[in-house]
Amino acid sequence: xxxxxxxxxxxxxxxxxxxxxxxxxxxxxxxxxxxxxxxxxxxxxxxxxxxxxxxxxxxxxxxxxxxxxxxxxxxxxxxxxxxxxxxxxxxxxxxxxxxxxxxxxxxxxxxxxxxxxxxxxxxxxxxxxxxxxxxxxxxxxxxxxxxxxxxxxxxxxxxxxxxxxxxxxxxxxxxxxxxxxxxxxxxxxxxxxxxxxxxxxxxxxxxxxxxxxxxxxxxxxxxxxxxxxxxxxxxxxxxxxxxxxxxxxxxxxxxxxxxxxxxxxxxxxxxxxxxxxxxxxxxxxxxxxxxxxxxxxxxxxxxxxxxxxxxxxxxxxxxxxxxxxxxxxxxxxxxxxxxxxxxxxxxxxxxxxxxxxxx
Ligand SMILES: C[S@@+](CC[C@H](N)C(=O)[O-])C[C@H]1O[C@@H](n2cnc3c(N)ncnc32)[C@H](O)[C@@H]1O
Numbered sequence: 068x069x070x071x072x073x074x075x076x077x078x079x080x081x082x083x084x085x086x087x088x089x090x091x092x093x094x095x096x097x098x099x100x101x102x103x104x105x106x107x108x109x110x111x112x113x114x115x116x117x118x119x120x121x122x123x124x125x126x127x128x129x130x131x132x133x134x135x136x137x138x139x140x141x142x143x144x145x146x147x148x149x150x151x152x153x154x155x156x157x158x159x160x161x162x163x164x165x166x167x168x169x170x171x172x173x174x175x176x177x178x179x180x181x182x183x184x185x186x187x188x189x190x191x192x193x194x195x196x197x198x199x200x201x202x203x204x205x206x207x208x209x210x211x212x213x214x215x216x217x218x219x220x221x222x223x224x225x226x227x228x229x230x231x232x233x234x235x236x237x238x239x240x241x242x243x244x245x246x247x248x249x250x251x252x253x254x255x256x257x258x259x260x261x262x263x264x265x266x267x268x269x270x271x272x273x274x275x276x277x278x279x280x281x282x283x284x285x286x287x288x289x290x291x292x293x294x295x296x297x298x299x300x301x302x303x304x305x306x307x308x309x310x311x312x313x314x315x316x317x318x319x320x321x322x323x324x325x326x327x328x329x330x331x332x333x334x335x336x337x338x339x340x341x342x343x344x345x346x347x348x349x350x351x352x353x354x355x356x357x358x359x360x361x362x363x364x365x366x367x368x369x370x371x372x373x374x375x376x377x378x379x380x381x382x383x384x385x386x387x388x389x390x391x392x393x394x395x396x397x398x399x400x401x402x403x404x405x406x407x408x409x410x411x412x413x414x415x416x417x418x419x420x421x422x423x424x425x426x
Pocket of ligand 1: 073105345
């Protein structure tokens with residue numbers, strides 16, 4: 068499973084249960100902080116129309132893959148250009164694209180320089196150990212090739228999203244980290260020694276296993292801003308609940324998604340991330356952001372996930388949400404994702420608030 072703080076893959080049944088109780092089995096549901104897009108996918112498979120968004124570029128790609136790709140893309144333009152793909156039947160084309168990327172000559176590029184033990188970071192910091200040098204070189208060659216295809220317009224947005232989605236899912240298991248990209252281990256751990264191999268998560272038949280009906284939309288941006296253009300029967304909100312910004316914790320995934328080479332700052336090599344700062348990580352700003360979403364969105368029901376050790380207590384949230392309508396709270400116990408070094412306890416209370424907006 069994708070190790071992402073707050074990933075709700077294991078809780079989708081709880082969320083779907085409440086959605087169904089509130090709006091029945093049909094309608095439009097917005098998932099405006101969609102992260103890995105696991106809830107979006109579950110909603111789609113259940114037959115809802117889904118509107119997904121997030122501030123992070125990688126989330127945008129995960130949501131495109133989970134909501135908008137119904138069948139294996141045909142890579143038509145790329146096939147005209149890359150001779151290796153020409154004789155491959157359409158149903159095997161994506162795997163052939165992955166093979167092509169996996170067999171590129173490794174290069175010493177940005178990931179090698181900034182994120183591997185043999186690299187020399189531009190800011191003069193000691194080499195960073197996010198990946199083995201061998202894996203970093205392979206990641207570099209793959210990102211370079213994808214950037215070339217994108218610059219030459221040889222792949223469309225869905226094809227780009229699918230490849231980036233798979234690069235991210237394949238990179239995570241060989242990253243030398245304890246859960247997030249906030250820090251790297253000072254020695255290379257065993258799992259990071261494995262060779263990085265790009266895996267096609269979408270093999271031939273997987274698309275047909277999903278419920279592909281429905282009308283879905285994906286945006287990238289701040290929920291506070293998108294709220295005014297979203298109309299839904301229910302809006303699911305799964306905000307960050309701690310101070311640490313996602314843009315800092317997952318900076319390397321964002322760099323893979325964007326395919327750029329930003330200045331890597333400090334010991335950890337963070338990309339500039341102020342443009343993806345979340346007010347939900349600030350006790351001072353969180354209330355105003357919730358207010359903006361509730362007041363701007365054309366939506367009668369809000370379902371909000373929160374954790375017992377979040378920045379605001381359940382009572383504080385109830386007080387805030389009550390400004391907008393009737394609030395009910397359901398609590399359940401949840402075995403959470405923890406980074407390996409975390410001292411946090413394993414089981415916590417997870418909250419689901421339902422706010423029925425006053426008209
Ligand atoms: C708890 S995670 C969501 C996890 C998601 N439900 C899943 O299952 O993967 C919170 C997400 O909120 C996003 N986020 C934070 N502030 C935001 C904002 N103001 N607007 C939109 N997305 C935001 C973060 O980038 C992060 O992906």
